[in-house]
Amino acid sequence: MSYLNVIWYILQLLIGYNLVLPLLLYLLWIIFIKQRSKAGRPSSLSSPDYAIIVTAYEQTDSLPAVVQSILNLNYSRYVIYIVADKCDVSTLHFSDERIVLLRPPETLASNVRSHFYAINHFVRHHERLAIVDSDNLVEPEFLNRLNEYFERGFEAVQGTREAKNLDTVYSCLDAARDIYYHFYDGKILFQLGSSATLAGSGMAFTTDLYKECLGKSDISGAGFDKVLQKEIVARNKRIAFAADAVVYDEKTSRTEQLINQRSRWINTWFRYFKYGFHLTFEGVKNRSLNQALFGVILLRPPLFIFILLSLVCLVINIVFNPILSVIWLIAIAIFILGFIISLRSSHTDRKIYKSLAGIPKFVFLQVISLFKAKNANKRSVATVHYTTNRPMNP
Secondary structure (H helix, E strand, O other): OOHHHHHHHHHHHHHHHHHHHHHHHHHHHHHHOHHHOOOOOOOOOOOOOEEEEEEEEOOOOOHHHHHHHHHOOOOOOEEEEEEEEOOOOOOOOOOOOOEEEEOOOOOOOOHHHHHHHHHOOOOOOOOEEEEEEOOOEEOOOHHHHHHHHHOOOOOEEEEEEEEOOOOOHHHHHHHHHHHHHHHHHHHHHHHOOOOOOOOOOOEEEEHHHHHHHHOOOOOOOOOHHHHHHHHHHHOOOOEEEEEEEEEEEOOOOOHHHHHHHHHHHHHHHHHHOOHHHHHHHHHHHHOOHHHHHHHHHHHOOOHHHHHHHHHHHHHHHHHHOHHHHHHHHHHHHHHHHHHHHHHHOOOOOHHHHHHHHHHHHHHHHHHHHHHOOOOHHHHOOOOOOOOOOOOOOO
16 A cells, blocks of 8 residues: 555545544443433522623624623622723713723724723622623523532533524524534533533633633634633633523624634634644643543534535545445434434524525535635624624523
């Protein structure tokens, strides 16, 4: 066998394992974890003081709705810090003393800079901080559900981001993607003993941990959550997944909105996937399942990339190695089964199932995003919001 053949087989293996890994993790969860993962809630919960940081960039239309949803929390000890970066705040008027509106004198154009701008303007010491996007809405029990995991000793908790809008095929497919990742990279990964991946909002940390992890970082563009999760897991701390701590997140609904958002996300993966090598190595060296498994997950490309690469491998093998093409067909079928399991295991709206026929166009737009990824952060800093922003009753 020639060296080129060996390299070709290794390359196929590196691509193909991404197709079967989700179902493998699911089967391990079924066998070893599922029946033991129904732990009850703590009998008593403390009420630590929260800073709830809401960041906005250029747009303020959605702020009244997210603020109202936070004020409806079934919780009393918190202060809302709104960091309105490069925003016109002349139309924003909040009378509640729990709301602190901050308008940085210079453009920050960075989530981390905005977060630390809020931290540096805390009106009092807060034990914990929660991060919420300007287009989010929070459920009344959001902080109480997060507290259940803090009470068990965790210092970082990711909640669930459910769809606020399912008005287009794009928004439905965006929601399907979130369901998939919450199920495998959230629930399954955490309950197997590793950490849930961070989603950028709907998450909370002890203030000390957040400052320790990002206090010396100046991260521009997208991806602060990638750096933050790496720093947390590198300390061999686990990120808990709180399925019942729900925020409603605006899903992309327009073509240009989708392309700009995905190009930033793809840019982020190329910038930070190297963390996966470091954490996998550290996990093996430290015999840490948390670090090793999390590192493997970080190495996985975005869904559309490894799906397209898998289809390319399938076509090539149909021509040159029909037997191997059968293995590829089985691997692709396993991935589809795993994706369906994630949807069936969640409260998935019928609109999402109907939208699955639009996957080819959705993937095509992400291919366009791939070619625009290099300059993504120069072209757009934050996702433009279009959804009608009014309080909702989940």
